[in-house]
Amino acid sequence: MEARTLAQNLLGDPKEKNNIVTRFPSSIILSIAYGHRVTSDKDRYVLLADEVSGAAATAGALGSSLLDFLPFLQYMPSWFPGTYYANYARKWAPKVKQFRDLPFEDVQRQMKEGTAKPCLLVSELETLGRGPIDGKTTIDDIKGASSLAYIGGVETTTSSLFIFILAMILHPECQARAQAELDAVVGSQRLPEFDDRDSLPYLECLLHETLRWHSPLPTGVPHFTVEDDVYRGMLIPKGSIIVGNARYDEEKDKPLGLLKILTNRAMSWDENIYANPFGFEPTRYLPAPLGRGEPRPVAHWGFGRR
Ligand code: HEM
Structure with a gap:
């Protein structure tokens, strides 16, 4: 369904094309994770996710900051040398939390109202509701897994699509x-x-x-x-x-x-x-x-x- 929407949109107004490409993986992954389809560029999940992904993209190469090598820096005051990324993480933590909480709470409410669509989150919550999954999986894990699908899947897929388009222009x-x-x-x-x-x-x-x-x-x-x-x-x-x-x-x-x-x-x-x-x-x-x-x-x- 989303691939067809993408193909149709690509034939449309060239000014809109950037968002059209990004919307494709966003909508697929939000449907899988939360049963939520994206139909507008002002979608509140996408706007929030864009902020969080942007913050992740400027948080330095993974595993390469001083903080990764000297984790005690997270406990040092903000003026202490080498704490730039610890401060950065603290600044963005509330937004990341909101990104994990907002769609989760929406789906929980929809489940109570009986309007939730089939998705990863609903299925995992239902499984957890029937009893412990493996003795250690918590609601927080399920919440994290759903939001991580977005972080893991949207940027990578969007970049791959743009790289594909670039390759087709060159070849x-x-x-x-x-x-x-x-x-x-x-x-x-x-x-x-x-x-x-x-x-x-x-x-x-x-x-x-x-x-x-x-x-x-x-x-x-x-x-x-x-x-x-x-x-x-x-x-x-x-x-x-x-x-x-x-x-x-x-x-x-x-x-x-x-x-x-x-x-x-x-x-x-x-x-x-x-x-x-x-x-x-x-x-x-x-x-x-x-x-x-x-x-x-x-x-x-x-x-x-x-
Ligand atoms: C072109 C597309 C993609 C590429 C190149 C890519 C690449 C990667 C890489 C390199 C890792 C790290 C694996 C490791 O060494 O541990 C990873 C992890 C992950 N990716 Fe992707 N990915 C893509 C698409 C997706 C999609 C579509 C999703 C979700 C729907 C996704 C979700 C994840 C998750 C959740 C992890 C962490 C897994 C774990 O904790 O073990 N990725 N991906």
Whole structure:
């Protein structure tokens, strides 16, 4: 439904296009999390989320501020040197709380009134209402998970869509080839469905190449070792911060705060795996002789629990 709305809107007034692209993932994720569809740019959830996402975007690279290395700084007074990000976090905390609380309270009220739409939050609250989920999941966890879907999903998807549009502007021949494939497989009487995906190999390559070429989170989310580990003969002591380098390049990108990336061979741009790594070449994943059979990239999804 949202994809159709996006496609229709993209054919409309060019002045509106920025918001149109952002509205697409916002509405999908708010529907999934809270059963809430976005129909206007003045949507109060979106306005609030934009403020919070903007604050997160200017809060420094993840895991790289002095505060991450010296957590005691959060307890020091605001004039104390090195407390900039602790003060920043304190300043934004009420807004973040509001962002977690507002849609949650709306859905709770709708559940009482019997008007709540099926969504993640309703399903989790109903499950919790039937008894403890795993002995430790609390209402706060459920509230946090719902709001995190927005923070995790909207910026990443919006950036990916903009990167895709940029790639199509730079490489109109790729757009023409994808369009021809769509026309041949789907025809002109309907829009593509997920069932068509296996029959659209070039489009699939285009998707992977967009995410490899400029993934939206170059260094993902830092992780923390809970025990000593040995990797290829190197000891990584317990308590180290580990950063998976999907596509950060020391020469091309801005410095990452205190983080020093010790290799400039980003996984998605590794020339031992991807020929012409900085080039946009969707066919690289197709088996020979159509392409070079290079592996589909995965590093941009990070190394977490999923
Ligand atoms: C192009 C799209 C996306 C990219 C590139 C992306 C990338 C990432 C990365 C790199 C991580 C860190 C994983 C780790 O190493 O622990 C992550 C985590 C996460 N993402 Fe995404 N993501 C995308 C879309 C989404 C969407 C659509 C959602 C929600 C609907 C989402 C929700 C999350 C959540 C909740 C986490 C934290 C998971 C955890 O705590 O283990 N992401 N994502």
